[in-house]
Amino acid sequence: MNGAWFTFHFQDFSYSFLSILFEGIPFLLLGSLVSGAIDAFVPAEVFSRLLPKNKIAAIALSGMLGAIFPMCECGSVVVTRRFIRKGLPIASAVTYMLSAPIVNPVVALSTFAAFRGQSPWVMMSLRLMLGFLLAVTVGFIVQQAPMGAILQQSIVDSIPGVRRRTAFRMSAAPREEGGDLNIRLEGGGWRFKILAAVQSATSDFLDVAFFLVVGAAITSVFNTAVNQQVIQPLATNPLLATVAMMVLRFMLALCSTSDAFIAASFVSFPFVAKLAFLVFGAMFDIKLFFLYGIIFKRWFILALGIGLFVAVAVLCLRLTVLNL
Amino acid sequence: MTKAFSRWLPCATLFAWSFILLYFYFSGRIHALLHPIFRPFALVAGAIMLLLAACFLFIPATAECCTDEGCGHALGRGIGGRLLTFLILLLPMCAAAAFSPGGYGASTILNRGVINDASALGGAGAKRAAALASSAAAAASSAAAAANTSSVTEPALPTQDGSTPPPQQAQAQQPEPTDYLHKSKDGNIILQVIDLLYAAQDTSLRGDFENKRVEFIGQYMPDTVNNINGKRFKVVRMLMVCCAADARPVAAVVETEQPSNIPEMSWVKVVGDATFPIEGGRNLAVVKATSVTVTDPPEETMLY
Numbered sequence: 001m002n003g004a005w006f007t008f009h010f011q012d013f014s015y016s017f018l019s020i021l022f023e024g025i026p027f028l029l030l031g032s033l034v035s036g037a038i039d040a041f042v043p044a045e046v047f048s049r050l051l052p053k054n055k056i057a058a059i060a061l062s063g064m065l066g067a068i069f070p071m072c073e074c075g076s077v078v079v080t081r082r083f084i085r086k087g088l089p090i091a092s093a094v095t096y097m098l099s100a101p102i103v104n105p106v107v108a109l110s111t112f113a114a115f116r117g118q119s120p121w122v123m124m125s126l127r128l129m130l131g132f133l134l135a136v137t138v139g140f141i142v143q144q145a146p147m148g149a150i151l152q153q154s155i156v157d158s159i160p161g162v163r164r165r166t167a168f169r170m171s172a173a174p175r176e177e178g179g180d181l182n183i184r185l186e187g188g189g190w191r192f193k194i195l196a197a198v199q200s201a202t203s204d205f206l207d208v209a210f211f212l213v214v215g216a217a218i219t220s221v222f223n224t225a226v227n228q229q230v231i232q233p234l235a236t237n238p239l240l241a242t243v244a245m246m247v248l249r250f251m252l253a254l255c256s257t258s259d260a261f262i263a264a265s266f267v268s269f270p271f272v273a274k275l276a277f278l279v280f281g282a283m284f285d286i287k288l289f290f291l292y293g294i295i296f297k298r299w300f301i302l303a304l305g306i307g308l309f310v311a312v313a314v315l316c317l318r319l320t321v322l323n324l
Numbered sequence: 325m326t327k328a329f330s331r332w333l334p335c336a337t338l339f340a341w342s343f344i345l346l347y348f349y350f351s352g353r354i355h356a357l358l359h360p361i362f363r364p365f366a367l368v369a370g371a372i373m374l375l376l377a378a379c380f381l382f383i384p385a386t387a388e389c390c391t392d393e394g395c396g397h398a399l400g401r402g403i404g405g406r407l408l409t410f411l412i413l414l415l416p417m418c419a420a421a422a423f424s425p426g427g428y429g430a431s432t433i434l435n436r437g438v439i440n441d442a443s444a445l446g447g448a449g450a451k452r453a454a455a456l457a458s459s460a461a462a463a464a465s466s467a468a469a470a471a472n473t474s475s476v477t478e479p480a481l482p483t484q485d486g487s488t489p490p491p492q493q494a495q496a497q498q499p500e501p502t503d504y505l506h507k508s509k510d511g512n513i514i515l516q517v518i519d520l521l522y523a524a525q526d527t528s529l530r531g532d533f534e535n536k537r538v539e540f541i542g543q544y545m546p547d548t549v550n551n552i553n554g555k556r557f558k559v560v561r562m563l564m565v566c567c568a569a570d571a572r573p574v575a576a577v578v579e580t581e582q583p584s585n586i587p588e589m590s591w592v593k594v595v596g597d598a599t600f601p602i603e604g605g606r607n608l609a610v611v612k613a614t615s616v617t618v619t620d621p622p623e624e625t626m627l628y
Contacts, residue, residue, distance in 0.1 A: 012432040014420035019357040019568035021417060022345065026365035029372060195383060202376050206334055210409050213416055223569055224432040232437075258566040265572060267444045 031075025036201025062092035066100030095139030102131030114260035215287025249281030256282035338377035345370030512539035520609035
């Protein structure tokens, strides 16, 4: 390794920080607009009606929703929060949130393209399968837990049936009408619904953008100031290499649509370490650590992170027997 | 006061972000930040944020969500929380937009590890490599076709003394294998740093470039690795996949007899002969420079 392991330059930091925001903002905005539209136009019971009554089938189906409703990890958090507020079972919502950034056609194609010459079919298939498997597993675990123990109280309060709060108000709806936005929207016209969707989307966007800014800042420090060759000596040991790649992915907070290109460039690292990088990072990174805070309690986020880290590492290391 | 925060601060934030996105897009500064595929998204996002800000500004709405007990926006409650939220949303982005340069400094490039082996790039830059390879293949097949056509021997006219001269072949019309490459007025092959890296890996491409006069630009960096005799430096370009945050530095080695006093990270134009000596068990792209001149940065500072 050449030079010091940490050298901070504000200009490089700001350049990296700005580029992450420029890349992330459009997708965050898209997620917020979808969320706002769902809020204003989709009745609360729709999701419950659409999903199969069988809980196992419902969770499994949620794990595949990303294939028809693709969303990167930034956007999926906002949409998931809205899904929960609209009455989608939490287990299904969490499953969708974790799987959508992996089990979607854009990520499949980018993974395949990035690993050309490095077993692209195997890498793409394993990434999608492990992502789906882990998301569904977390969904089943979440299904066993009480809602109040996992979700932020404000989210619990806003779920249909347990809702006590009012959503934001607009002048078009007199305050005396009270109640939540859904109740008021039922009697509102299209203009009112569109305005409600816009304001809901804006609130969601600014709320989540806060965490994107914080995550992007931390990522940019690591991205520019830390000498990434520090992990190079770990490449020869599968366990250390896998752990190092997962930590690196956590800190880099890349977009799941493009992280495969970065993983593929670590040619000296074992295949399974790169797989762990791709599976773990799309479900949990430093940016998501903050973003998940808009839905879940802190203890759950920590447990989710640790659980996913261990599960991904163990699964990927088990795959070393395949000599990939 | 709370109403003012509810209405004006989101509006100001959206306007500021929208302005920054649109300014970067229309001024061209976005070229250094995003891959061309992602640039239109930034434009659309900027325009939508402008609309959202206008909605907040002109349509009476109180957005009282964050005044409620059960507000889901964690930092939205209370004036202090709102102010902190919007300062964090506004200040870092504005500061970054104001101070961000058009590229990375030397320390970040070194921290990321300079790549001079195309196999370390994975699929990144593969589009460029594929284009190069297909152009080379197309040129080779057209050269072969031309050679076949020209190999048809034309009957020679008898000379005045009655002897028959050797058959004439249209050798002059046969294209060079490197005709698919773009050339400068001086006849130098104009290429990118990454082309040299791919050529070092590929036997046929290597044949097309080897000992040919080439011309390329990049950023000057001293070479501290492959530089025993002190005559070498690196010419670096950043290879971007999505955005500048994921860009990785790729470099060709340049060898020159002239001592160089070029400032680090300056943009330079190198003219020289491409060679691919075996070093460290593989072919390394080394350009023996005949001239190295400081130049302006290109419009697209990144490679894709």
